[in-house]
Amino acid sequence: xxxxxxxxxxxxxxxxxxxxxxxxxxxxxxxxxxxxxxxxxxxxxxxxxxxxxxxxxxxxxxxxxxxxxxxxxxxxxxxxxxxxxxxxxxxxxxxxxxxxxxxxxxxxxxxxxxxxxxxxxxxxxxxxxxxxxxxxxxxxxxxxxxxxxxxxxxxxxxxxxxxxxxxxxxxxxx
Numbered sequence: 001x002x003x004x005x006x007x008x009x010x011x012x013x014x015x016x017x018x019x020x021x022x023x024x025x026x027x028x029x030x031x032x033x034x035x036x037x038x039x040x041x042x043x044x045x046x047x048x049x050x051x052x053x054x055x056x057x058x059x060x061x062x063x064x065x066x067x068x069x070x071x072x073x074x075x076x077x078x079x080x081x082x083x084x085x086x087x088x089x090x091x092x093x094x095x096x097x098x099x100x101x102x103x104x105x106x107x108x109x110x111x112x113x114x115x116x117x118x119x120x121x122x123x124x125x126x127x128x129x130x131x132x133x134x135x136x137x138x139x140x141x142x143x144x145x146x147x148x149x150x151x152x153x154x155x156x157x158x159x160x161x162x163x164x165x166x167x168x169x170x171x172x173x174x
């Protein structure tokens with residue numbers, strides 16, 4: 001199974017979260033994971049993937065311009081239905097508590113729905129998410145004054161999303 005993770009990152013937080021998600025997917029033992037910065041991610045490889053996960057820093061409750069520019073290249077895939085029934089998931093980081101985290105996640109999901117993708121989030125019964133409540137994907141607050149890119153809880157949420165995407169994709173492929 002192939003999982004493609006695309007991220008935009010400015011201060012390293014979103015990249016660290018992308019890599020945590022990738023580790024979770026790899027730890028299942030059944031996924032080959034490609035983690036790519038948006039500047040090196042190739043939209044032409046997406047039809048070959050089983051699952052696609054993308055994320056960015058939230059900018060005023062919306063998608064960063066770097067990732068949005070990349071998403072806007074997906075029109076030809078949409079026109080040919082190349083991403084229909086692919087599993088998709090999203091993630092984001094924000095600098096402030098209540099700084100538009102859920103709005104950013106929902107804005108990241110919208111293009112996936114237009115592509116006909118099957119969206120995977122994190123249910124509340126997953127231990128890492130039980131008290132955190134990041135249901136639309138993984139969204140974390142990374143205060144800019146912190147010297148730590150991701151704390152243990154943030155890394156656990158990322159790994160849980162990666163693992164869940166692989167589990168759901170595997171189930172759908174059967």
